Amino acid sequence: MPHYHAYDKSGSLKTDVGTLTFDSLVNDMADLRKAGAALGIVNPTLIDIGNSANGRPILALRIGKNPANRVLLVGCHHAREWISVEVPFLVGKYLIDNYKATPSTRKEKIINHLVDNAEIWVVPMFNPDGHLKTMTSGEHMWRANTDSVAFAKNTPIDREIEKTPYHTGTFNDGTDDFDFKCYKIAPAASGTTKTETEIVAAGVYEGVDLNRNYAVPTGPVGSKSPPWGTETSDESTTADQIAGGFFEIYNKTAAPVGAMVESGWNLTTSKSPLPSPDTFCGPSAGSEPEVQTMDALLKKGNFKSAISYHNFSQLLLYPDDAATHTETQFLGRGMKKLFKNQKVKYSYESGSGLYPTSGDSMEWAWRVHNVVNYTIELPPTNADAVANNWAFNRLPESKIQGVFESNLPVALCAINCAIANFTPPAPIKNKSGRVIRTPHNCWEEFKGWTP
Numbered sequence: 001m002p003h004y005h006a007y008d009k010s011g012s013l014k015t016d017v018g019t020l021t022f023d024s025l026v027n028d029m030a031d032l033r034k035a036g037a038a039l040g041i042v043n044p045t046l047i048d049i050g051n052s053a054n055g056r057p058i059l060a061l062r063i064g065k066n067p068a069n070r071v072l073l074v075g076c077h078h079a080r081e082w083i084s085v086e087v088p089f090l091v092g093k094y095l096i097d098n099y100k101a102t103p104s105t106r107k108e109k110i111i112n113h114l115v116d117n118a119e120i121w122v123v124p125m126f127n128p129d130g131h132l133k134t135m136t137s138g139e140h141m142w143r144a145n146t147d148s149v150a151f152a153k154n155t156p157i158d159r160e161i162e163k164t165p166y167h168t169g170t171f172n173d174g175t176d177d178f179d180f181k182c183y184k185i186a187p188a189a190s191g192t193t194k195t196e197t198e199i200v201a202a203g204v205y206e207g208v209d210l211n212r213n214y215a216v217p218t219g220p221v222g223s224k225s226p227p228w229g230t231e232t233s234d235e236s237t238t239a240d241q242i243a244g245g246f247f248e249i250y251n252k253t254a255a256p257v258g259a260m261v262e263s264g265w266n267l268t269t270s271k272s273p274l275p276s277p278d279t280f281c282g283p284s285a286g287s288e289p290e291v292q293t294m295d296a297l298l299k300k301g302n303f304k305s306a307i308s309y310h311n312f313s314q315l316l317l318y319p320d321d322a323a324t325h326t327e328t329q330f331l332g333r334g335m336k337k338l339f340k341n342q343k344v345k346y347s348y349e350s351g352s353g354l355y356p357t358s359g360d361s362m363e364w365a366w367r368v369h370n371v372v373n374y375t376i377e378l379p380p381t382n383a384d385a386v387a388n389n390w391a392f393n394r395l396p397e398s399k400i401q402g403v404f405e406s407n408l409p410v411a412l413c414a415i416n417c418a419i420a421n422f423t424p425p426a427p428i429k430n431k432s433g434r435v436i437r438t439p440h441n442c443w444e445e446f447k448g449w450t451p
């Protein structure tokens with residue numbers, strides 16, 4: 001049974017989520033590198049893609065023989081998302097363990113085809129500093145990296161909100177009634193906003209959300225995914241409750257009637273310009289060493305497809321702006337069918353279908369580097385997270401193998417379709433032009449695939 005990995009610790013460790021047996025990622029990656037090098041399919045000198053904010057190498061495996069078809073499998077942007085380390089690691093291990101000098105079975109020939117015709121970059125733990133922090137007492141829910149961000153003096157940060165509330169209501173605190181108003185966060189350019197100023201107290205703050213730090217440029221008109229630096233919020237409203245955005249509360253029956261008694265922000269899912277929430281986007285676009293490292297990697301070029309693993313919710317997300325992109329949708333629908341074929345449900349939707357964010361890797365990889373790419377939110381489902389208390393790093397280790405097995409065909413198809421340029425194969429016709437056979441799509445090869 002696979003264990004969870006810690007960056008460079010192994011054995012029994014006491015954590016907030018119980019005493020668990022961990023394997024060292026440093027050691028296991030070294031073993032894989034050695035095994036792959038012996039087969040001539042892994043570059044033995046490539047150890048990492050760069051360093052984290054606190055100087056830890058961001059470990060990588062470069063598997064395969066054809067740099068014209070690069071594929072990226074990356075896990076653990078978010079420290080607490082432990083299962084997201086294991087899936088890319090196990091896919092990389094699978095490719096190395098199953099590559100044959102002389103393949104004979106159909107499966108062996110397909111695995112050799114993938115490795116011989118692509119270059120697969122496996123980066124299982126993108127956020128090693130944050131991941132290690134989740135092993136320390138009281139910190140298992142840490143999400144960001146552990147970079148130190150200094151504010152030399154008290155710093156005002158302006159936030160633009162719409163002038164007109166989108167949701168209003170009344171509540172009673174047991175004695176008096178209060179009115180409340182909720183305002184959407186709005187781009188300053190809209191011209192219909194007012195400014196609310198927050199003061200960040202001078203000090204040094206720890207942690208930037210790496211998946212809010214990417215220098216996402218402005219998208220096409222109508223794009224639901226804003227550029228870096230735009231604040232977004234989950235604006236779902238429930239009658240008589242304060243919803244997302246900026247809120248104000250006024251006395252309705254208590255004296256002085258009509259006076260504002262409280263205001264604040266209700267931002268649970270957005271990026272934040274303030275350094276204490278765990279979705280802090282950082283002091284500037286692309287400020288974090290991890291994010292700069294990813295940029296340098298993709299600048300090598302030829303990255304045809306990529307999967308960034310997160311958890312949880314069981315979702316297969318594509319970049320907003322690629323909603324009508326033929327290749328993205330061709331591969332995405334194939335991946336969705338492969339999950340279905342494995343009898344697991346991953347909802348297929350655009351990134352902003354989940355909630356609008358800015359500065360995330362998916363929109364960035366698409367807009368800046370033109371990579372056909374997806375975010376996979378691994379198990380548990382929301383229902384299992386609630387029913388079993390399995391959220392983030394509480395999924396039992398007995399589940400790791402099953403999560404890997406249902407994701408394996410999806411990862412393999414992302415490699416195969418990159419090699420095939422995401423093109424459906426042409427039907428084979430006889431002399432009179434009648435279709436006699438339709439070859440497998442690049443994803444159909446992986447139906448019913450088991451390790």
Ligand SMILES: [Zn+2]
Binds near residue numbers: 077078081310311
């Ligand atoms: Zn995540």
